[in-house]
Amino acid sequence: MEILKGMGLLLFTLGLFSLFSFKAPKGSKAMSGLANAAVATFLVEAIHKYISGNFLGFTFLGKVGSVSGSMGGVAAAILVPISMGVNPIYAVVAGVALGGYGILPGFIAGYIIGLIAPIFDKKLPEGLNTIIGALLIAPLARFIAMGIDPVVNATLVNIGQMISIAAQQSPLIMGFLLGGIMKVVCTSPLSSMAVTAMLGLQGLAMGIAGIACVGGSFTNGIIFKRLKLGDKSNIIAVMLEPLTQAPIVTKNPIPIYGSNILGGGLAGLSAAYFNIINNAPGTASPIPGLLAPFGFNDPKKVLIAVIFAIIGGTIGGLVGSVVFKDFAKKDYKSDKILVNGINKSNNDINNIGSKTPTEIATDTADTNVDSLNAKSNTESNAF
Template identity: 40%
Template sequence: MDIVLGIGTLLVVLLAMTLFLNFAPYGKQGLQALSGAACATLLPQAFLSYALGQIFHISLLQDIGDLAGSLSGVAVGILTCLNLGISPVFAVIVGLVLKDFQLLPAFIAAYFISFALKYIERKVPEGLDLIVVILIAPTLTFLIAKLISPGVIAVLHQIGSAVTAVGNNNPYALAVVLGLIIPVTGMTPLSSMVLASLLNLTGTPMAIGAITCMGASFVNFVLFRELKIGGPSKAFAVAIEPLTQIEIIAKYPLQLYGSNAIIGVVNALIVTFSGLVLNAPGMATPIAGPIVLFGFNKPLNIVITLVIVAIVSVILSLIIGKIISRSHLSHINLKPSELKKQVN
């Protein structure tokens, strides 16, 4: 029952984010703001607090990293408003009142208040609009976040607990699911980092997220070269951060998503067997995640696992790339109208 509940809730969250991306007004811009806020707050916390601060016992870096991590509500409030075309001053007014809220409740509040701000900008004369925004936006934003926060956090905690329960009862079953989902999600505006942070993944599931994302970097680099997608600079860019090449990736969904899903499962099983853990949530990212692992595990075990995953990723992606090329499947892509719809 735990397996069904954990996997089911994980898929529901992924489906909800996909529906938001494709059908909600400014859905893509909203998820880009969510992803950007996670990068701007969770990544500094990971590098400065968990990696450098804890490993080298530098309290100053720990304090700075924890400060950055505590401001995710402010970051997502500001970025959401900016991505939806709101004035920077108005965006800051909204973001500041979200200081004490977590990432998702703050995002929801900022997303909805942005439409009210758009209306004010259109209808209220310039100069007077600032006064109206000050009188309305901070209070309304705070109340929305305050109202929805308990329910949202409770649901996320329940999902995280269910996923953790699956990992405790059948870790390899969970590894298969996470190996399929996380590397592929990292190649979409949904962002694997946001998914991992929302679910509050920790322990082995978070280690799977971090290392499968690292493996996906090798996979994408090799496939871009083997399938002659873009030039060397594109291959390097997609290895560092897949989201920078999202429009190119969208042209080759079967080749890139399919390959990453297959190899992601293999890598997830390797990580599960290694016993590595990562107790910093949101680290499903190819560079920061593996580095932060050193704050929670024995270095030799980490290095051995990372080397194995890198080698496996390169070998399997070379094999799959050559199969795709020799089967003349490398140029199968979406029709222009379908591609335009997906990118939009």
């Protein structure tokens, strides 16, 4: 029952996030800002507080991580409006006013400020807009965070806790289901870092999500390689950060997402079996998902879990490349220009530069005559 409740709430939440990301004004940019805020705070906290500080004994770095982790609301209220194109002064004013609040109130306050801040630039004269805007935005941002904080704790955070409880009660089943779903989210235009940050996922559930993104990156690499979805640069990019290859992913959803469910699910099983804990919300991405667990688990156990996750992701990629090979669309337009074409163009330019205007005109006339002769020959052959 807990599994059904946890997965049902997760799918419902993902649906809401998808609507917000694709339909809300500048929703996708706001989610991108939230993901960046999660990396700037939670990832730094996970590495420096728990690894550099607690594990290695560097007190200074431990303090850096602790302070960074407490600034989630500030970072979100700054980076979300900046991602939406707001004047950085307004964004920083909103952010510094949110000291003491978490990343979710910071996200919501930052999003609202991101929508209304441009009005100050339009309605107020130059110079005066900065002063009045700063004086009004600071209390407004904190008022929004103060009002939204209880609502967030009663909804999104509660959903995240229920998912975590389900993962604890049925780790292997949730490992496969949660791992598969989160890897699909990780590869889709909807940021998995933003989703897990908004849900406040921690513990085993966050460990499953992070390790699934690590193992699933090999699924994506194999799918891109075997189905010829791009060149080597595309393969490397999709393994490191899937969002960079969104045009190819959205054109080939069936083979990529279908393989991600299997590869991410198998990788999630590895995290569940070895009980990988991750108390850094928002680190569901290949690189953060690889680094963060070292702050909360025995490094040897993490390495073993990652190895098996890579094996699971590889299996998912190999199986998916066979099952979904007929679904691949390789007709995407590449932004690259062939090297031979560049060399030929350069040679033509150099040749033109060495000729007189009379010679250029003669060559052009000869080319036109050749084209007309070829056309007449083609028409006569047709008759």
